[in-house]
Every structure is written in structure tokens, then in C-alpha cells.
Amino acid sequence: MKARGLLALSTAGLLLAACGTTTTERAATGGLAGAALGAAVDGSVAGALIGGAAGATLGAVTTKRSDNVNRRQYYDERAGRYYYYDSSNGRYYWEDGSRR
Incomplete structure (x- = not known):
């Protein structure tokens, strides 16, 4: 059951990471998805913080397709x-x- 929840959270994280038309929106959605995934995997506040920071960084450095x-x-x-x-x-x- 835990694997199914992890799969659902990671899928939601990937979908949220693609959201946003500005750098700020992509960083925010990436941070939220990363925090949720980090908390689900680690089960602690530290996991949520690390996942949120990684997600926000990844969201900030990605660009929408039409920018490229x-x-x-x-x-x-x-x-x-x-x-x-x-x-x-x-x-x-x-x-x-x-x-x-």
C-alpha cells in the first residue's frame, strides 16, 4: 500500500512540476510537490524540507517548452x-x- 501511495505522490509531483508559466510559479509548484514527496518518503519534517528545497530549485531552473x-x-x-x-x-x- 505504501508503494501505491508513493507512486501516486510521485506522479502528482511530476504533473505539478510542469505547471506554471513563470519561474516563480514553477518554483512554487515544484517546492510543494517536493515537500509532499519528501515527507511521504522520509516521514519527517527534514524530509519535507529537503524535498521542498530540491523541488523549488528544479522548478526554478526549468523553462516552459516554448521558451526553448x-x-x-x-x-x-x-x-x-x-x-x-x-x-x-x-x-x-x-x-x-x-x-x-
Whole structure:
């Protein structure tokens, strides 16, 4: 049962680490997820503090996917919208990030 709880917490931590559009939001969600995971694994305040610090650091240094894309935008006259090609996955996206 403890393994199932640990798996659920780690999954929630991974999902929360991906949340946030700013560095502060990613650091906060990473810190909360790390603290929850650290407390669940170690069962003490020290584990929560260490996990929170590690999660906040990891959340602060990660960037959202669109920050890393060196893209050139194209204009679709029929749709009246801009789009770009993401060479890392070979897909086209509209300017707002939705798939084209």
C-alpha cells in the first residue's frame, strides 16, 4: 500500500512540476510537490524540507517548452493567423501554441 501511495505522490509531483508559466510559479509548484514527496518518503519534517528545497530549485531552473524554441513564424492567409514549425517534434503550431 505504501508503494501505491508513493507512486501516486510521485506522479502528482511530476504533473505539478510542469505547471506554471513563470519561474516563480514553477518554483512554487515544484517546492510543494517536493515537500509532499519528501515527507511521504522520509516521514519527517527534514524530509519535507529537503524535498521542498530540491523541488523549488528544479522548478526554478526549468523553462516552459516554448521558451526553448527558436522559431520563425509564418502567416496563413486563409486562416488569418500566424503559425510556426517546431523542428524538435516535426509539428506545426498556431501562434498561441495550439496544434495546427
